Amino acid sequence: MADDQSLITILEDSREIRDLLTETLQHEGFDTLSFARATEFERNMRGLKPDVCIIDLGLPDRDGLSVVNTVASNSGAAVLIISGRSNTQDKIVGLELGADDYITKPFEIAEVVARVKALLRRKAPKAEATLSKIVRFNGWTADLEQHLLTSDDGKVERLSFAEGQVLRVFLSKPNRLITRDQILDDLSNGESDNFDRTIDVRISRLRAKLHDDPNNPKVIKTIYGAGYIFIAQVG
The missing domain is CATH 1.10.10.10 (Winged helix-like DNA-binding domain superfamily/Winged helix DNA-binding domain)
Incomplete structure (x- = not known):
């Protein structure tokens, strides 16, 4: 089970995918908040400190890449892109704008969970680290x-x-x-x-x-x- 302090936010306009991600991650022990539109997501982000943000690029009200850049620039959250855009250039642009990982649709839900957990392990200080905060x-x-x-x-x-x-x-x-x-x-x-x-x-x-x-x-x-x-x- 995941640390119950870990908050995962999901920005995905497809209700079916959004519900699948929410239910699966909650089953794994994560706290989740999901949003269908970028404007709603960004409004709520001002008062949140998520550990991982899952962001779809094909949003109805804004290009998801601009949201990725905003989150990466203004938040300590790791960013996982989930998108139907599968060409290499879109992946590189997303990563250059600050995303930490990229999964293309269709995807296996188990892979999403594994990538989220990997990002959380990368966020956590290593046991042998002596570096102060x-x-x-x-x-x-x-x-x-x-x-x-x-x-x-x-x-x-x-x-x-x-x-x-x-x-x-x-x-x-x-x-x-x-x-x-x-x-x-x-x-x-x-x-x-x-x-x-x-x-x-x-x-x-x-x-x-x-x-x-x-x-x-x-x-x-x-x-x-x-x-x-x-x-x-x-x-």
């Missing part, structure tokens, strides 16, 4: 639970769930080479290859939020053919 480095304070970056002069940057995951990996291994495979292993646990397609985009976005010049980065250095080094005094 609040970490200071290079004039920044990172709240890894709320996915916030605050500079010493008070400016706040909100991280997407995926960007927060990348930062956590870097903060746990500062000032040493981290290979691409090591990053992928830390982030995916081998459960999905979707992150591999957008790792560079997410690191680029993290650089931007750290105000790290992409042409001459001082914090996240790319070692071509090897990986990355996160240059920071972490305390």
